[in-house]
Amino acid sequence: LLRCVSSVLDKIPGPPSKSWLTGHLTQFYDPDGWAFQKDLEENYGQVVRLHGLFGDRGLYVFDPAALHSILIKDQNIYEEMPKFQSLNKLLFGPGIFSSIGDDHRKYRKIMIPAFSTANLRGMVPQFYDVAERLDLNAILCRTSLELIGRTGIGYSFDSMLPGKEQANPYAEALRALFPVAFKLSVLLPLLPLILKIPFPSFRRFMINLVPSPMLHHLRDLVDITDGIATQLVAERKAAIKSGVLDVKEDAKDIMSLMMKSNASAEGSIRLTDSELVASLAMTIFAATDTTASSMNRMFHILALYPEAQEKLRAEILDAPEHLHHDALVALPYLDSFVRELLRLFPPTSPAMYREAYEDAILPLRTPMIGVDGILMNTITVPKGTSIYIAIAAANHSKQIWGDDALEFKPERWTNGKAESVTTKMCGIYGNTMTFVGGGRSCIGFKFAQLEMKAVASVLLRAFKFSTPDPRIQWRMTGAVPSPSVHGQPGLPILVEHLKV
Numbered sequence: 001l002l003r004c005v006s007s008v009l010d011k012i013p014g015p016p017s018k019s020w021l022t023g024h025l026t027q028f029y030d031p032d033g034w035a036f037q038k039d040l041e042e043n044y045g046q047v048v049r050l051h052g053l054f055g056d057r058g059l060y061v062f063d064p065a066a067l068h069s070i071l072i073k074d075q076n077i078y079e080e081m082p083k084f085q086s087l088n089k090l091l092f093g094p095g096i097f098s099s100i101g102d103d104h105r106k107y108r109k110i111m112i113p114a115f116s117t118a119n120l121r122g123m124v125p126q127f128y129d130v131a132e133r134l135d136l137n138a139i140l141c142r143t144s145l146e147l148i149g150r151t152g153i154g155y156s157f158d159s160m161l162p163g164k165e166q167a168n169p170y171a172e173a174l175r176a177l178f179p180v181a182f183k184l185s186v187l188l189p190l191l192p193l194i195l196k197i198p199f200p201s202f203r204r205f206m207i208n209l210v211p212s213p214m215l216h217h218l219r220d221l222v223d224i225t226d227g228i229a230t231q232l233v234a235e236r237k238a239a240i241k242s243g244v245l246d247v248k249e250d251a252k253d254i255m256s257l258m259m260k261s262n263a264s265a266e267g268s269i270r271l272t273d274s275e276l277v278a279s280l281a282m283t284i285f286a287a288t289d290t291t292a293s294s295m296n297r298m299f300h301i302l303a304l305y306p307e308a309q310e311k312l313r314a315e316i317l318d319a320p321e322h323l324h325h326d327a328l329v330a331l332p333y334l335d336s337f338v339r340e341l342l343r344l345f346p347p348t349s350p351a352m353y354r355e356a357y358e359d360a361i362l363p364l365r366t367p368m369i370g371v372d373g374i375l376m377n378t379i380t381v382p383k384g385t386s387i388y389i390a391i392a393a394a395n396h397s398k399q400i401w402g403d404d405a406l407e408f409k410p411e412r413w414t415n416g417k418a419e420s421v422t423t424k425m426c427g428i429y430g431n432t433m434t435f436v437g438g439g440r441s442c443i444g445f446k447f448a449q450l451e452m453k454a455v456a457s458v459l460l461r462a463f464k465f466s467t468p469d470p471r472i473q474w475r476m477t478g479a480v481p482s483p484s485v486h487g488q489p490g491l492p493i494l495v496e497h498l499k500v
């Protein structure tokens with residue numbers, strides 16, 4: 001209780017809190033809260049004090065040394081927040097999003113081999129096939145879904161076929177999970193307790209008794225996603241058992257590849273069926289909206305920067321059609337373009353969350369003056385402090401990227417390195433924090449780039465993109481930014497067929 005009244009973190013500069021009850025959360029999660037994000041990026045130090053529920057203090061961090069400590073050096077201290085672990089466990093089951101420590105490492109060990117370069121090579125033809133069936137008037141989100149459906153679980157959502165434009169129930173339910181769960185966010189702090197109820201059937205009984213239509217809606221969504229994922233895993237297992245699928249020879253999609261690495265894992269780390277189901281749902285969830293957002297952004301930026309578009313098209317037309325994996329990823333301007341896009345417009349929520357599980361000392365690369373006027377070289381972080389890993393703020397920092405940090409300049413990249421960079425960051429991708437770094441970094445980051453590059457290489461050959469509707473607004477309506485016009489999802493740009 002005392003922490004809600006005063007805290008050692010009060011000496012860290014940050015914006016004044018407007019409400020003791022909700023702190024900065026309403027501004028932080030405002031779908032149009034870009035001005036607030038900009039204020040955090042530009043007007044305080046590289047660590048900013050924020051207020052959460054009931055006066056709780058948290059730290060919004062983009063100082064390079066502090067990020068290195070949180071994500072790499074002391075990653076065992078800064079783990080996923082217990083309330084999000086519980087939420088993810090209730091929504092998906094036991095898996096990579098709902099575990100920490102050794103359990104979490106176990107899931108990564110089974111999942112990571114599926115994303116090796118050798119396996120990605122085999123997925124490229126599927127990427128081209130889907131991109132070629134793309135109806136340009138349709139929303140690019142469906143492309144992402146179909147790509148992860150085919151290469152992720154060997155399943156076609158058929159979202160590209162004429163007459164199948166209506167949403168797939170699995171995909172729709174997955175997409176609705178978090179927006180609905182966040183409407184119940186007052187319950188979040190109670191989730192670790194709810195999970196302690198030992199019998200799932202008793203938990204279900206209790207949930208049925210609560211007179212909340214929103215909670216019941218969430219229960220039904222979880223039933224849909226869990227039911228379909230369970231069925232997919234069961235079918236795949238049956239195919240392997242009956243010999244229809246030889247997982248050693250034929251495994252090409254991520255689900256089969258995960259089953260393959262699971263089959264050869266030692267007993268203690270082998271995943272159970274419910275863990276496989278959860279891993280599958282979590283992978284699809286992690287892969288769909290993020291890449292849909294980045295591809296929408298890609299076409300918006302192509303339309304806004306005609307010179308970059310021409311340069312990219314020239315490079316693509318110069319190369320043979322349907323490049324194999326290694327040649328596609330090596331196209332230099334396409335690589336620079338994708339890097340710059342993912343740097344300046346990270347398709348993620350404004351921050352990734354951690355909590356300090358012990359008292360800790362956070363080092364600072366740039367010392368800060370506290371509100372008491374005293375210079376700080378380090379920050380004392382009490383156990384229980386919420387940490388916001390400020391991805392976009394790190395990617396936009398002039399101290400890290402130079403004075404032109406806020407400009408879209410693919411030319412700043414050569415051979416995967418940005419010339420203007422003055423500070424080495426701990427992110428796994430080209431000095432950006434887009435996929436974070438350390439033991440919880442994105443395992444699909446190469447898959448995501450490959451998807452963007454394959455789609456760009458197919459579409460830029462055939463079409464010209466221009467005249468973006470000036471009313472297009474990027475909003476944080478879900479977990480990631482997405483384009484809309486007057487509140488309706490959409491990316492109206494002019495698409496012309498090229499006669500090549």
Ligand code: HEM
Pocket residue numbers: 096097108148152282283286287288290291294346347348352353434435436439440441442443444445447448
């Ligand atoms: C541009 C697209 C993407 C972006 C920006 C992105 C970003 C991220 C970030 C920031 C995290 C770290 C979460 C945290 O620290 O709490 C993460 C984790 C993860 N991502 Fe991605 N991601 C993308 C695409 C994908 C794809 C395509 C897949 C799979 C096919 C994927 C699978 C995962 C998984 C499984 C994790 C959890 C890793 C762990 O907890 O150890 N992501 N992603």
